[in-house]
Amino acid sequence: MFSVQSLVRPNILQMEAYSSARDEYQGPPAIFLDANESPFGTYNRYPDARQTVLKSIWAEQNNIHPDQVFVGNGSDEIIDLCYRVFCRPGIDVAYQFSPTYGMYAVLAQLNDVHLQDMPLDRSFRICSAALPAFPAGTAKLLFVCSPNNPTGNDPGDIIPVIESFPGIVVVDEAYIDFSNQNTSVRLLQQYPNLLVMRTLSKARGLAAARIGIAMADETIISLLNKVKPPYNISRLNQEAAIAALKNTAASDAFTAIVIAERERVRKALSILTCILEVYPSDANFLLCRVKDPAGLYDYLVNRGIIVRNRDRQVPGCLRISIGTPLENEQLIQALNNYQIP
Structure with a gap:
């Protein structure tokens, strides 16, 4: 039976996440003297570390639970955190279908993770029959960009990929708003090893705000929340994202x-x-x-x-x-x- 915990780096399982006093306080608005902030100004307080309002709106618009939503400082932060959570440096292996988005490789090298290329066919599509035998125990991440960058096309049916891969399959849907293809979000309940990424940088026009979204099983989302910096999304960027989501x-x-x-x-x-x-x-x-x-x-x-x-x-x-x-x-x-x- 599939277990997310079996894929996680042991040090990540054992670590205790950073917790601020504001994380621990659940009451109504109060006098906050806990974080050494300036008491003056409009943006003097640290932002909502949980991005509660933003996640709630996104979850409602995508018919999922807020606990299935992670907000990253761009999709690149989500990719980086996936490597940190699941891949032991110098040991584990990640996979990508090439040619594809260059940051999968850059962040693999940064995290000392071997990234194995699986070439797309001449039409830039996945050949399911040619998938390798993935090694259980070390095959941790597989990236699918759909629609694909830089080729622009739908690379094909990803269900055989999800079902054959023993680790986490990350489907990057940065360009899905410009496509007629079905989103993989519909598969989340069926496949606990699936993570779907979106961004507000393209169709939502917020490249400057750096807002990436991950949707996955609550267990995966809790691990990303565990290792992220406490205030990874500024209040200004949260406000911009909320306004964009409301103005569909x-x-x-x-x-x-x-x-x-x-x-x-x-x-x-x-x-x-x-x-x-x-x-x-x-x-x-x-x-x-x-x-x-x-x-x-x-x-x-x-x-x-x-x-x-x-x-x-x-x-x-x-x-x-x-x-x-x-x-x-x-x-x-x-x-x-x-x-x-």
């Missing part, structure tokens, strides 16, 4: 514009001679295979248009985010004027 009409409208612009830009780029292929996208960007990635990238930079050169990850490719209609038009005009060397 605005984010829905902006998302609809991005999806429509994604199709317009795709059509415009597909007929250009400098673009060899525009890959299908369920995200807010397009991956394009081009004739001269370095030359085209430099050409755009010189005109003040910054895209992402992904030639090292996906040979011959640039990744182009979808901007405002005006920004997209300026991109299209610049590409129309590009002269292939």
Whole structure:
């Protein structure tokens, strides 16, 4: 029978989480003389360490319990904490389907965890029949980015991956708002080894606020809460996140514009001679295979248009985010004027 505790680093199981006096106090508003804060100012008090209001709103909108929600300082903090909780440095192994989001590898190296690549097929999809025999005892984390970055597509059915992996499967849904695919949140009750990540940096327009969300079984969430810094989300960022979650009409409208612009830009780029292929996208960007990635990238930079050169990850490719209609038009005009060397 699956047990989350059997996957956790022994020192994490044994550690006692930091507890402030405010964590221990459950009564009504009082005179707080416990945390050596300034008694003056608007933002003089430490923020809610539990992010109670934010979690409550998110849980209600996603039909889960607040105890199944963790709020991180961006998704990167959640990824880092997963390595810290589950992976013994120099011993345990994590897995990813490549090409994918680069921070899985960066944070694996930071935590001295070997990250094993499992290449996607030529259509950037998971080949379930080619999954390796994962070693029980050391296979601790597996990352699936869906829709995938930098390829933009739905990598395929993840249920066989969840069922075959003996550790924690982290499904990164940073771009799910731009896709018609079903969220993996619906699978949480069925699979206790599943953790689903979201972010407010994309469709919600809060990249500056650094708000990442993890949804998982209460046991996994309690472990993330145990090891996180006590005040990892500022009050200002919590307030911004709460306002964004309450204003779904605005984010829905902006998302609809991005999806429509994604199709317009795709059509415009597909007929250009400098673009060899525009890959299908369920995200807010397009991956394009081009004739001269370095030359085209430099050409755009010189005109003040910054895209992402992904030639090292996906040979011959640039990744182009979808901007405002005006920004997209300026991109299209610049590409129309590009002269292939």
